[in-house]
Amino acid sequence: MDVTPLIPEGRQLIEAYGDGAFRITGVRYVGAVLVFPEETRLWDLAGIESLTPDALSSVTDREFVPEILLLGTGARTEFILPSLRAAIREKGPVIDIMDTGAACRTYNVLLAEGRRVAAALFPVD
Numbered sequence: 001m002d003v004t005p006l007i008p009e010g011r012q013l014i015e016a017y018g019d020g021a022f023r024i025t026g027v028r029y030v031g032a033v034l035v036f037p038e039e040t041r042l043w044d045l046a047g048i049e050s051l052t053p054d055a056l057s058s059v060t061d062r063e064f065v066p067e068i069l070l071l072g073t074g075a076r077t078e079f080i081l082p083s084l085r086a087a088i089r090e091k092g093p094v095i096d097i098m099d100t101g102a103a104c105r106t107y108n109v110l111l112a113e114g115r116r117v118a119a120a121l122f123p124v125d
Contacts (some may be wrong), residue, residue, distance in 0.1 A: 005016070006112065008089075009039050011025075011111060012039065012111075013111065014119070015054050017123070020124075022121065022123065031078045031123055033120075033121050034059060035118075035120075036118050038108065044083040047122065052084070055086060056069070060092055061091075067092075067093060067098060068110060068116070069088065069096070070096050070098065070106055071096070071102065071119075071121075072099065072121035073098070074113040074123070079097060080097065099124075100122060100123070107119040
């Protein structure tokens, strides 16, 4: 029985991560990325300590703000200040924080379910 999720054509599927990069729908991205169902962008952010609401403006200022924002913090889960979480939530999405591997897998599942999801991912070496 085939259990591969059906992803509509043109959607960004996270296929692999590691060695400081990601493979998303056949394209390799080196460094941090922002992944939306319809596009992937490089994210010029050094690390979780540099995260601010402005650093996520390309997520929260979209015409269709995602309902869920997955934050992949690297090889292990790193938490953010409650004030930062509240500032992001105030702009629309619920932020869910986890290690990057879990965020990649969760993004793909939510995408397959047709949810309005985005992922902000820090690479894993």
